[in-house]
Amino acid sequence: MIFYLMKNNLKLIFRNKFAVAVLLLGPALTIAMLSNAFESLMKSYTVPDEFTVGYRAQGGVLADSMDDIKEAGREAGIVFREYPDGEPEELIANNDLAAFADIEGEGYTLYTSEDHKPEGAVTDCFFDRVVSGGVDAALGSIAPDAVMSSAVPTSNLDYMPAVNSTDYYGMIYIVYFSSLGMVCATGMLSSEKKNGIERKYRVCPVSKFGLYLARLLPTAALVTVCSLIETLVTTALFGIHWGTPLLSALIVVMVILAGTAFGFMLYSLSRNMAMTIIALFAVIWVMGFLGGSFETYMYSAVSETLKKISFFYYANRSLVELSSMGKSDYTAVSLLFSGGIFAVSSAVSIAVDTIRKKV
Amino acid sequence: MENVILKTTQLTKKYNNKAVVDDLSLEIRRGEIFGLLGPNGAGKSTTMNMICSTVAPTAGRVELFGKELRSHRKEVIRRIGYIPQELAIHGNLKAWENAEMFISLYGLKGEKLRQAVTESLEYVGLNECRNEFAKHFSGGMKRRLNIACAIGHSPELLIFDEPTVGIDPQSRNFILEKIKESNSSGATVIYTSHYMEEVEAICTRIAIMDNGRIIACGSSAELKKMVNGNDDITLEEVFLTLTGKKLRDIEG
Numbered sequence: 001m002i003f004y005l006m007k008n009n010l011k012l013i014f015r016n017k018f019a020v021a022v023l024l025l026g027p028a029l030t031i032a033m034l035s036n037a038f039e040s041l042m043k044s045y046t047v048p049d050e051f052t053v054g055y056r057a058q059g060g061v062l063a064d065s066m067d068d069i070k071e072a073g074r075e076a077g078i079v080f081r082e083y084p085d086g087e088p089e090e091l092i093a094n095n096d097l098a099a100f101a102d103i104e105g106e107g108y109t110l111y112t113s114e115d116h117k118p119e120g121a122v123t124d125c126f127f128d129r130v131v132s133g134g135v136d137a138a139l140g141s142i143a144p145d146a147v148m149s150s151a152v153p154t155s156n157l158d159y160m161p162a163v164n165s166t167d168y169y170g171m172i173y174i175v176y177f178s179s180l181g182m183v184c185a186t187g188m189l190s191s192e193k194k195n196g197i198e199r200k201y202r203v204c205p206v207s208k209f210g211l212y213l214a215r216l217l218p219t220a221a222l223v224t225v226c227s228l229i230e231t232l233v234t235t236a237l238f239g240i241h242w243g244t245p246l247l248s249a250l251i252v253v254m255v256i257l258a259g260t261a262f263g264f265m266l267y268s269l270s271r272n273m274a275m276t277i278i279a280l281f282a283v284i285w286v287m288g289f290l291g292g293s294f295e296t297y298m299y300s301a302v303s304e305t306l307k308k309i310s311f312f313y314y315a316n317r318s319l320v321e322l323s324s325m326g327k328s329d330y331t332a333v334s335l336l337f338s339g340g341i342f343a344v345s346s347a348v349s350i351a352v353d354t355i356r357k358k359v
Numbered sequence: 360m361e362n363v364i365l366k367t368t369q370l371t372k373k374y375n376n377k378a379v380v381d382d383l384s385l386e387i388r389r390g391e392i393f394g395l396l397g398p399n400g401a402g403k404s405t406t407m408n409m410i411c412s413t414v415a416p417t418a419g420r421v422e423l424f425g426k427e428l429r430s431h432r433k434e435v436i437r438r439i440g441y442i443p444q445e446l447a448i449h450g451n452l453k454a455w456e457n458a459e460m461f462i463s464l465y466g467l468k469g470e471k472l473r474q475a476v477t478e479s480l481e482y483v484g485l486n487e488c489r490n491e492f493a494k495h496f497s498g499g500m501k502r503r504l505n506i507a508c509a510i511g512h513s514p515e516l517l518i519f520d521e522p523t524v525g526i527d528p529q530s531r532n533f534i535l536e537k538i539k540e541s542n543s544s545g546a547t548v549i550y551t552s553h554y555m556e557e558v559e560a561i562c563t564r565i566a567i568m569d570n571g572r573i574i575a576c577g578s579s580a581e582l583k584k585m586v587n588g589n590d591d592i593t594l595e596e597v598f599l600t601l602t603g604k605k606l607r608d609i610e611g
Contacts, residue, residue: 001463001464001466001468003463003468004459004460004463004468004472005460005463005464008449008452008456008457008459008460011451011452011456012449012451012452015451016451187451188449191449191450191451192449195445195446195447195448195449195450196443196444196445196446196447197447197448197449199413199443199445199447200441200443200447200461201464202411202412202413203411203412203413203436203439203441204436204461204464204465205432205433205436205437205464205465205466206464
């Protein structure tokens with residue numbers, strides 16, 4: 001029964017040419033602008049396969065374990081070279097070091113160079129793991145030797161993936177614009193409201209769930225097609241490297257469903273198109289800000305806790321890691337987060353419409 | 360086959376403790392064209408909404424085709440064709456797409472649906488411009504398309520809510536003729552309008568509502584006799600005598 005309703009709703013949405021044009025042109029223009037603007041910045045954040053870090057060890061647990069630390073570092077692409085004397089800043093400058101670690105007792109001071117910011121961040125992260133592993137080991141009365149060989153998880157170090165600005169913004173803006181897909185449905189929803197069609201639906205033997213699907217699915221389908229076209233065009237134009245295609249597509253489709261359902265929920269609650277669009281853009285902007293849609297999530301000043309509120313963070317990080325590393329621990333969380341938003345928003349929309357009808 | 364198509368028993372709707380429809384009991388029999396008249400705020404639209412189950416009554420019950428509406432909603436609603444006062448059509452859809460969209464909601468599909476779309480567009484004289492967008496139609500054409508969208512599933516009860524508002528005399532005449540034609544083909548009709556001459560011309564029985572209650576009901580001649588003792592006055596005079604001449608600015 002709802003097949004014909006969906007088909008004609010799809011026509012209505014498709015005939016809203018302005019919204020479709022925005023959805024088609026928006027990502028391409030934004031990707032071109034932002035990838036160009038952040039190109040040099042992103043280049044400076046690329047981490048080489050191997051880099052050298054100077055160190056000076058003056059007694060203590062860390063100094064005693066230096067052989068193990070060097071071994072673990074080698075596996076992680078960090079070559080440690082000892083410099084017993086000299087000022088760290090001069091040593092970095094004169095020996096082309098990525099960073100310098102002054103190790104003393106159970107602590108260390110890390111000197112990093114402005115020219116090697118990402119390597120400095122990776123070294124800092126590496127030492128973090130070493131120190132926290134040592135503390136854990138001390139609490140568990142494990143010998144420091146055992147700690148060094150087992151507690152430094154070199155293969156699981158939380159590296160920032162090396163990705164250039166075009167790849168980053170090329171993927172991120174497909175996701176960002178996809179989440180705004182509900183905008184495409186404005187023509188259909190406005191027409192329904194303006195012409196009293198919602199009231200007419202109530203006199204038809206069709207369920208609230210059926211009506212909801214008949215609005216949501218065509219919208220999501222059109223946004224998916226637009227995103228696919230946009231992905232193909234921007235990939236051809238800018239040479240964006242997407243990771244595992246099916247997994248990446250699944251992440252984007254789930255974001256589309258979540259964003260569209262969220263937009264429909266806002267409309268169900270407000271029954272006002274202008275309010276819905278303002279609220280949708282505001283929420284998506286804030287989520288995008290937190291989740292790395294403007295400033296890259298790797299280097300943004302936003303706290304980790306706030307980043308994790310945003311579903312963009314998981315989708316963005318997952319796509320970037322799939323592209324740069326071929327795998328991501330964030331994929332499942334991203335799919336679950338988007339799926340959760342979709343389910344909750346849909347349930348609220350249907351419940352609100354059902355309650356409203358009974359008045 | 361049940362003779363009473365619609366029966367309301369002590370139907371009441373209150374908003375903020377004020378009764379908009381008050382203890383309304385009414386029977387509409389098969390084959391009638393039943394006119395519902397009343398000034399603004401009389402409760403006509405609320406009554407219609409309760410009959411169509413778009414508004415829940417505060418008290419009382421509605422029976423359609425011998426079945427209680429609330430518990431048999433899906434079953435009985437299929438047998439109703441509702442033509443709202445608003446032009447409930449999408450301007451960005453073509454005439455046939457509008458008809459297909461709304462007729463399909465009653466379970467028709469495939470060849471049956473295509474046939475129903477063509478027949479209903481032919482019925483309202485719009486089949487020749489079936490491929491034109493509704494937004495390019497004149498007011499009268501939109502009204503006719505509105506009707507086509509509601510009759511494609513061959514309903515037994517047609518509810519017209521002021522279907523001739525804002526259209527030219529030719530379109531109005533066409534619509535009234537079609538209503539009579541539908542009635543001759545077996546459909547029962549409930550008709551609301553502010554145009555007394557229309558109601559008088561097509562309705563077999565007329566109810567006049569005011570303040571949520573039916574204050575008079577009968578054929579046009581019976582209503583005239585009720586007021587004047589003979590039928591030497593117009594229905595409009597009957598209406599004004601019964602409901603008064605005071606302006607009503609409240610929406611009903």
